[in-house]
Amino acid sequence: MGRFLAIRLLQAIPVILAVITVTFFLVRVAPGGPFDSEKAVLPEVKAALEAQYRLDLPLFQQYTAYLGDLAQGDFGPSFKYPGRSVNELIGAGLPVTAELGLYALLIATVIGGLAGVIASLRPNTPQDYIPMALAMIGICMPTFLLGPLLVLLFGIELEWLPVSGWGDIPGDKLLPSITLGAAYAAYIARLSRAGMLEVLSQDYIRTARAKGLPEWQVVVKHGLRGGLLPVVAFLGPAFAGLLAGSFVVETIFQIPGLGRFYVQAAFNRDYTMILGTTVFLSTLIVLFNLLSDVLAAWLNPRLRHQFGGKA
Amino acid sequence: MALLEVKDLAVSFVTRNGVNKAVDGISFSVESGKITAIIGESGSGKSVACYSMLGLVPMPPGRIDGGSALFNRQDLLQMSESELRKIRGRDIAMIFQDPMTCLNPYMRIGEQMIEPLVYHRGVSKAEAMARAVELLGEVGIRDPETTVNNYPHEFSGGMRQRVMIAMALINEPKLLIADEPTTALDVTIQAQILQLIADLQKSRDIGVIFISHDLAVVADIADEICVMQTGTIVEKGDRAAIFDHAEHPYTQKLLAAIPSGGKEDTVEHDDTLVRVENLRTWFNAEGQIVKAVDDVSFDIRRGEVLGLVGESGSGKSTIGRSLLRLVPVTGGTVTFDDTDVTALEGRALKDMRRRMQMIFQDPFASLNPRMTVFDTLAEPLLLHGIENRKSVAQAVLKLMDDVGLVRSAVRKYPHEFSGGQRQRIAIGRALATRPEFVVADEPVSALDVTIQAQILELMQELGREYGLTMLFVSHDLAVVRHLADRIIVLYQGRIVEEGSGEQLFTTPREAYTQQLLSAIPGHSLGSTPAVS
Numbered sequence: 001m002g003r004f005l006a007i008r009l010l011q012a013i014p015v016i017l018a019v020i021t022v023t024f025f026l027v028r029v030a031p032g033g034p035f036d037s038e039k040a041v042l043p044e045v046k047a048a049l050e051a052q053y054r055l056d057l058p059l060f061q062q063y064t065a066y067l068g069d070l071a072q073g074d075f076g077p078s079f080k081y082p083g084r085s086v087n088e089l090i091g092a093g094l095p096v097t098a099e100l101g102l103y104a105l106l107i108a109t110v111i112g113g114l115a116g117v118i119a120s121l122r123p124n125t126p127q128d129y130i131p132m133a134l135a136m137i138g139i140c141m142p143t144f145l146l147g148p149l150l151v152l153l154f155g156i157e158l159e160w161l162p163v164s165g166w167g168d169i170p171g172d173k174l175l176p177s178i179t180l181g182a183a184y185a186a187y188i189a190r191l192s193r194a195g196m197l198e199v200l201s202q203d204y205i206r207t208a209r210a211k212g213l214p215e216w217q218v219v220v221k222h223g224l225r226g227g228l229l230p231v232v233a234f235l236g237p238a239f240a241g242l243l244a245g246s247f248v249v250e251t252i253f254q255i256p257g258l259g260r261f262y263v264q265a266a267f268n269r270d271y272t273m274i275l276g277t278t279v280f281l282s283t284l285i286v287l288f289n290l291l292s293d294v295l296a297a298w299l300n301p302r303l304r305h306q307f308g309g310k311a
Numbered sequence: 312m313a314l315l316e317v318k319d320l321a322v323s324f325v326t327r328n329g330v331n332k333a334v335d336g337i338s339f340s341v342e343s344g345k346i347t348a349i350i351g352e353s354g355s356g357k358s359v360a361c362y363s364m365l366g367l368v369p370m371p372p373g374r375i376d377g378g379s380a381l382f383n384r385q386d387l388l389q390m391s392e393s394e395l396r397k398i399r400g401r402d403i404a405m406i407f408q409d410p411m412t413c414l415n416p417y418m419r420i421g422e423q424m425i426e427p428l429v430y431h432r433g434v435s436k437a438e439a440m441a442r443a444v445e446l447l448g449e450v451g452i453r454d455p456e457t458t459v460n461n462y463p464h465e466f467s468g469g470m471r472q473r474v475m476i477a478m479a480l481i482n483e484p485k486l487l488i489a490d491e492p493t494t495a496l497d498v499t500i501q502a503q504i505l506q507l508i509a510d511l512q513k514s515r516d517i518g519v520i521f522i523s524h525d526l527a528v529v530a531d532i533a534d535e536i537c538v539m540q541t542g543t544i545v546e547k548g549d550r551a552a553i554f555d556h557a558e559h560p561y562t563q564k565l566l567a568a569i570p571s572g573g574k575e576d577t578v579e580h581d582d583t584l585v586r587v588e589n590l591r592t593w594f595n596a597e598g599q600i601v602k603a604v605d606d607v608s609f610d611i612r613r614g615e616v617l618g619l620v621g622e623s624g625s626g627k628s629t630i631g632r633s634l635l636r637l638v639p640v641t642g643g644t645v646t647f648d649d650t651d652v653t654a655l656e657g658r659a660l661k662d663m664r665r666r667m668q669m670i671f672q673d674p675f676a677s678l679n680p681r682m683t684v685f686d687t688l689a690e691p692l693l694l695h696g697i698e699n700r701k702s703v704a705q706a707v708l709k710l711m712d713d714v715g716l717v718r719s720a721v722r723k724y725p726h727e728f729s730g731g732q733r734q735r736i737a738i739g740r741a742l743a744t745r746p747e748f749v750v751a752d753e754p755v756s757a758l759d760v761t762i763q764a765q766i767l768e769l770m771q772e773l774g775r776e777y778g779l780t781m782l783f784v785s786h787d788l789a790v791v792r793h794l795a796d797r798i799i800v801l802y803q804g805r806i807v808e809e810g811s812g813e814q815l816f817t818t819p820r821e822a823y824t825q826q827l828l829s830a831i832p833g834h835s836l837g838s839t840p841a842v843s
Contacts (some may be wrong), residue, residue, distance in 0.1 A: 011537065017546070035346065163389060202412060203409060203413045204366065204412060204413055204414055204415040204416070206407070206413070207405075207407065207413045207414065207415070208415070208426075209367055209399070210367060210399055210400060210404070210405040211399065211400035211406075211426055211427045211430070211478075212396045212397065212398070212399035212400035212401060212427060212430065213396075213400070213426060213427075213430055217430075219427075221418075222415050222418070223416075224526075225417040226415075226416070226417055244673075247804060264632040299417075300416075301416065301417060301462040301464065302416060302462070302464045
């Protein structure tokens with residue numbers, strides 16, 4: 001187990017290094033800089049600012065200096081929020097975004113998993129078509145459309161739920177979580193349906209029926225574990241995707257999360273902020289992928305020997 | 312009163328292409344303490360008949376058209392799903408063909424075994440587990456106290472089938488339905504499992520329905536035999552009646568298809584075509600060296616058919632692949648017509664491959680599903696420059712004739728053919744380059760017995776016509792004996808015994824060969840077939 005994890009973590013280092021390098025040079029290639037503005041700035045002022053943020057050094061030196069800081073866990077100062085470090089800004093936004101992502105994932109798993117399993121029990125009947133059609137809509141509908149629609153219906157027409165905010169009024173976390181989770185629920189529904197269909201046609205399901213077990217036991221005890229394995233493998237990338245993709249939802253519902261900084265940083269050419277959030281999120285993606293791989297392998301007795309010894 | 316009395320059972324499948332009568336009015340009975348065998352090829356309806364009585368055929372598309380199945384004076388066909396469920400796994404238990412796939416890979420075997428006991432009789436888990444351990448010991452699983460907590464993948468195929476049998480018996484059923492329980496197993500394991508089923512059935516006085524495609528398998532154990540063809544029972548009677556006085560032509564055909572006797576024209580040759588010296592093929596599996604083939608030497612003479620026999624894992628397929636350089640060879644030499652094959656590279660290797668071909672076990676897996684028969688057969692001809700674009704069509708049609716396929720099928724894809732026809736395509740593909748040497752790796756083990764006989768005949772014919780030298784790899788001694796001039800017996804990567812078919816069968820020297828021989832099903836048939 002330890003060896004497996006160690007190897008996977010080592011493999012992650014070149015991936016993250018590549019992300020840093022590509023991002024670092026890409027943002028520099030993009031036209032404009034953090035201190036360009038429509039108003040003319042005195043050349044001396046601009047030079048002083050650039051010197052302060054080490055922008056006057058040759059590009060490669062800036063790169064190595066940044067890597068050096070990063071190795072110590074320092075993402076550097078933000079260019080657009082003077083006096084605040086990127087670490088602080090991420091630290092402020094992350095808990096909110098993580099909470100939002102977690103709720104969305106929970107909603108996606110429960111609703112998607114249920115829908116998929118129900119659909120798989122009677123394939124090619126209305127019990128299959130209806131949830132799968134809804135899932136298709138869920139996949140196709142962008143969050144910037146679904147969010148306002150939900151607000152319109154539940155917030156303005158019915159007046160059941162608050163239209164914006166995060167943690168201010170009871171119930172204001174519900175709509176953003178649903179908006180963010182909907183597409184993932186749809187993916188999970190399709191994944192679990194396919195997984196369950198595959199498992200339910202296996203010989204050992206026939207064995208379970210031949211034992212005289214009632215149908216729900218056949219499905220729950222013998223079917224679910226194998227059928228939901230693909231979903232487990234998807235959860236890691238999904239959670240990372242939720243964190244990175246929460247910008248639209250955070251904007252619609254005015255939530256002070258990470259996503260807002262991320263996009264604003266790109267507009268502002270806030271080099272350190274762009275790099276910081278990118279590196280942070282890509283590290284999370286790598287980690288969550290690893291986590292779900294480990295979990296999926298752990299759930300499968302045939303793969304468990306990879307971790308040395310049997311269960 | 313019989314334990315199970317089936318009358319006029321008819322089952323059909325309603326599909327888009329019309330109604331397909333899978334079982335068309337069959338009647339048979341099973342007595343307590345007796346084994347009734349149902350014999351038929353795939354698609355004959357033998358499994359559907361038994362599954363439908365227990366409600367295990369999905370409806371729709373399945374449909375029971377009529378008949379009755381009286382079990383303990385109750386008609387199974389009239390029961391509701393919940394009534395049937397109370398009988399399944401309690402009074403009537405089943406074991407299936409493939410023990411590799413029939414056990415849940417995600418559950419420990421103990422948990423799976425106790426389910427019927429806990430569910431049907433409300434026994435506590437601890438009590439049920441104790442019973443499971445007891446039964447595992449009875450079916451011959453070692454250390455049942457610890458292995459009861461293992462997962463299925465930690466057992467071999469034979470051991471898993473033992474687990475299946477123990478699981479089926481845990482509720483002490485009155486009727487056991489065994490659907491091809493030994494088809495997926497090696498011959499020696501098959502013999503053990505057959506013995507086990509016969510012993511358990513006697514000691515418990517239960518009725519057994521034994522479904523199989525192979526008459527020879529049930530020759531030693533069946534009391535009653537029903538022969539099924541296309542949904543009907545064409546002949547039925549006790550064992551002696553079927554084996555000694557079979558009347559229906561189909562039964563006679565099945566009997567004749569049981570491979571027996573030696574090759575007719577064993578000729579002496581002295582011209583060596585293939586010489587294998589100290590061949591070693593080792594694999595590295597997770598840091599462990601697996602010596603699949605370990606220091607094996609033999610000769611194959613021109614025009615000879617050499618049989619290579621062994622159980623799975625004996626290294627017989629690896630030898631075949633090593634000769635053709637399909638797997639990397641660790642050491643030793645393979646000389647083909649005075650050329651060292653193991654040293655060939657690039658162009659020379661490609662030319663050599665034209666002269667050495669392979670026929671694989673599973674014709675479905677080894678044919679490219681996206682290529683028509685024409686493309687499959689034309690590819691080697693064009694690749695090796697034997698034919699050009701213009702002449703290739705004629706050559707392909709000639710091949711189709713040779714392997715006994717109709718010319719009009721040339722534009723079809725592999726999935727449109729039956730298993731036997733697919734193997735014919737595979738043989739045609741192998742012979743397309745007019746090779747001198749062919750390795751046939753279990754070419755008939757995936758086929759029904761009568762088809763098996765046809766393919767063996769075809770291979771013999773083509774062998775003569777093309778002047779082939781052949782290495783025939785099989786786990787089945789009877790099949791090999793039918794075809795081979797000489798036989799080599801392999802065990803764990805080494806040669807155990809070598810000799811002519813006749814000599815091996817009459818005076819085997821090694822204990823392992825004797826064990827293989829005694830495992831061939833159908834002892835009671837003697838060495839000659841009942842129908843000539």
